Amino acid sequence: MAIHPKSRLAKPRSSIFILTASIACIAVLYLVSCLVSVPASIQNVVPPNRHTLQDKYLYWGSRIDCPGKHCDSCEGLGHQESSLRCALEEALFLGRTFVMPSRLCINPIHNKKGILHQSGNMVSEEGWAANSCAMDSLYDLDFMSNTVPVILDNSKTWHHVLTTSMKLGSRGIAHVEGISRTDLQNQKIYSNLLLINRTASPLSWFMECKDRNNRSSIMLPYSFLPSMAAKKLRDAAEKIKAHLGDYDAIHVRRGDKIKTRKDRFGVDRSLHPHLDRDTRAEFILCRISKWVPRGRTLFIASNERTPGFFSPLSARYKLAYSSNYSSLLDPIIENNYQLFMVERFIMMGAKTFIRTFKEDDTDLSLTDDPKKNTKIWQIPVYSWEGGEGGNC
Template identity: 25%
Template sequence: MKSGNAAPESLRQRAARAIGNALFGLFVAVVLLLTVFAVTYQPPDPWLDTAASAVRMKQLFNKVVDNATFQTAGSIFLTGEDALAPANSRAGGSISIEDAQDAAEKALEVTRGLNNGGKDRGCVESDIVVNCSDPGVLAAIEKVNLEKFPEIDAFEYRVPVQGGDERSCDVAWKYRPRRERSKRMYRDYRRYTLVLEPSCEYQVTDVGDWHSGRNARLQRFHGINAFNDSISSRGDDDSSSVGRFLYYTRGGDHCKGMKQFMWSFLCALGEAQYLNRTLVVDLDFCLSGKDNFPGRGDEPGKDLRFYIDFDHLRESTSVIELKEFSKLNKKHKLGKIRKRVISDNVKVSPMELRDETSTIVERSFRESSEPDNYWYRVCEGETEKVIQRPWHMIWKSKRLMNIVNTICGKLEWDFDAVRVERGEKAANKQLWPNLDKDTSAEAVLSKLSERIDAQRYVYISTNERSPGFFHKLKEKYEVSVLDDYKDLWGPGSEWYNETMALTKGKPVEFDGYMRDAVDSEMFLRGKKRIETFGDLTSDCKDGINTC
């Protein structure tokens, strides 16, 4: 009886052990598979890897800003400002209507005293010269600016000065557009015609055009319209203050598209921050032919400061320009200090360099071939979870943004925008059968008539370069295109002189990327925005049957 019971018990134990071993083996196999997957898996690069990845990244960034480009390759790189939401309300620190009203009330007694008006007596309107230094003049100007330019926030006014005649005053002020996502300030100066009412209040009867107040032009604001991105000497004799550096030699990203270059550049910035090192930046930039005018090849010898705000970058993190670094190297004899050169950049991760004590860490990409000589490869794989690309450090060039704001000022900050994409797509009837017809001047006018009121300012952001192509729209709208403002980058312009200061007197071409950058930003500033695909034509953006 005892042995009979033992046999079934032994069978049950063996079965339990077998099941346990099988489950444990399955668990070990799953763990091994997950480990292998985690080690070998490399996430697709969101800019450069697959079409599906590109679509996902485009969907992500379309939540922030419209895809602003006329190039098939998509040339315009989204910068730190684009990740910020535009302001929908008055910015903190700017002048409000309440501030202007308080200033007007306080100025009233001063105005009465200056014009022989007692507390209970009014002022006599006459042809006397308007006293531009009267606080009531500035209060009136502040109020009219708030009413006329709701798209900007004014932060500081200079004391008005006499304008072109006895009834006009010129005044300068600093401001920030509401749709400007960065924290930069800009400057305007206008001419105002005023009259003194019997109530002793000044009324503005006319507001001049953008930058019309020439007598106030020389009134400078600290940090406004001043560029501090020159290569300046450190002037430091103490070698102990040299610090530690990270240097990426030129790699395969040179002369690649702007998106690839900036994706790689942000990787270098991220690693420098992670390692707490100063990044050595080579400002010698090559503009890819696909980011320029159609048919143009790659153009080396450009300056990176043409395209990004290098001043903001220097304020955001520790960087040094390559030429200045070379001078520093000679001055402090850094060549005698420890330098680690890394040739296999894919294998040596930033995490392995965290405790590196060498003064200079040089990632050399000269020995590698594509794609291993792309800078962004450093931030792939496991590193992607550690290195954060500092998007907020990259802003659009202030020189280009000054052009944008000048055009907005000429349009009184109150315009609608339409993007009209033509070029090679309009000529390709197989992929875009209706685009040429749907973007003709007559068709565009018909579409705009349904959505935009007559006599409105309309800015057309377009790659159509035929002069007068949109002339028909002027029958109903105040139409302008980028070429209407050539004087803003032509010889003698502010942009022309400022860029020549970077090139030691060599004239700089306003290239295709710059045009697209300004055009795209102007489109985003429009109150109403009408796109080519989805609004003007039923064709798909990427060709037939791709919607």
């Protein structure tokens, strides 16, 4: 009988003790969390992310090659990629996250539907209406961030970075122009800043990479951006590659590159005097015969829109074009840049890939005319010269 009163008295003491201990534990945990927690303003700037370089940022502008002479009109994808690659290289060099323009300008000259919408002897002259496209519709930014951390300039993170950098004043942001990346890295007035806002060369962004022709100084190879194609574009390319099987590929650039102008005597001249000749089917047949055996499947990517232009190649090869896969591509392709991203990914998977121009000395090419730095307008050549074509 004496046990029951003791048990009734023990319960209140036990409950009070447990409650007190719980409150004490919560208080201790709260104090510890306050001591070790990161300020909310910093958490907003740098959200949890697998990247480790997102505490400092590099911004070159809201549009590639702008401000500068390309603000009103933009160059083609290759030109813009050279500029973008230059900016990404600087971010990689500085250990900063690159703030990428959220949209990429599309030049109407490079946005014809062309070869993707051929029908019999007709070719569509229709162009895609858009004059720009979302950057993440071309590139897989998460995939890219494994090499160079990037965010878009329409993201919440970028908004937080801007807000915080303005609050920090001179400790938050610096506007720089004409300063080398080495100085930006080594001088503390720049290296400790949250944000560096660079005004790049008004000629083109890639002019900031003055050693771009020095292969040893290149941090990101030419193949970097082509390999970063958006996932839906890569998936489409992989399906086409699987259907093609074992294949070779050529990229035939004509269009804008074969343009001529008349000199003061009324004579046509060209910056690439052999290109029109070298990219015609009969000359291509002769050129590639030493690299591509008869009977091979040959995938052709080109901006040439004349129906049947490459048909003579079928005498030796099984020809394939992106237009053969329009049922797969039409639902996902919204502009010519996306189409070229797919075609380029396919060409990268070819056993033998032949470019129009050489990018480096090891490349196979359809022409020996140089691609860049050509300022001499010459009379075009449309036939074999000297001993050329003797083996064809």
